[in-house]
Amino acid sequence: MKLLIVEDEIKTGEYLKQGLNEAGFVVDLSHNGLDGHHLAMTERYDLLILDVMLPDVDGWRILQSLREAGKEVPVLFLTARDSIDDRVKGLELGADDYLVKPFVFAELLARVRTLLRRSATPATELSLSVADLALDLARHRASRGGRRIHLTTKEFALLELLVRRQGEVLPRSLIASQVWDMNFDSDTNVIDVAIRRLRGKIDDNYDLKLIQTIRGMGYMIDVPEEQID
Numbered sequence: 001m002k003l004l005i006v007e008d009e010i011k012t013g014e015y016l017k018q019g020l021n022e023a024g025f026v027v028d029l030s031h032n033g034l035d036g037h038h039l040a041m042t043e044r045y046d047l048l049i050l051d052v053m054l055p056d057v058d059g060w061r062i063l064q065s066l067r068e069a070g071k072e073v074p075v076l077f078l079t080a081r082d083s084i085d086d087r088v089k090g091l092e093l094g095a096d097d098y099l100v101k102p103f104v105f106a107e108l109l110a111r112v113r114t115l116l117r118r119s120a121t122p123a124t125e126l127s128l129s130v131a132d133l134a135l136d137l138a139r140h141r142a143s144r145g146g147r148r149i150h151l152t153t154k155e156f157a158l159l160e161l162l163v164r165r166q167g168e169v170l171p172r173s174l175i176a177s178q179v180w181d182m183n184f185d186s187d188t189n190v191i192d193v194a195i196r197r198l199r200g201k202i203d204d205n206y207d208l209k210l211i212q213t214i215r216g217m218g219y220m221i222d223v224p225e226e227q228i229d
């Protein structure tokens, strides 16, 4: 899932981004309201975390534009100001939640997950599946045939990417940018190692192998044709 953070305090923004990355989210970070506003209006996000007090376009203005444009993406406001007036204003404008700084990261993460669960479109966004492999996106859990498979956050993010694009060959460079938020040299084996580990958990103990290597191109998840009943 992809989140946008708009926060002009550099350290806070970086800290949030790192924490959310580690929790398995893909995160865009903007340090000013103008860029944040542009990203919020043009890119597709599952959730926005907006600082209220920004030097140029403030969080309220961004939220207002979003709602006027009919965008229903959930918004969590961050603010150092905790007066009742601010909360009321934020909620009236259509903020979904409100967190007062300073806050504990665990609380932010819990609220993010709650908002994502609440906003998920039934059946489509809450879970994904390929054959008997199921992903619970809100809880970050995977299972095959109803049996829980324990994955690290990176492994889950990698699997989610593959499953979201089932049947599509994903080049290593795309996987690197989406899951690791980095550009890797094409000859790096980081992706291959990660895929091998994921296979060990997802495919090794099952007859139906879902993760496929497309030589010279990349990886894909799908039900192999010869195994379709």
Ligand code: CA
Binding pocket: 007, 008, 009, 051, 052, 053, 054
């Ligand atoms: Ca600020």
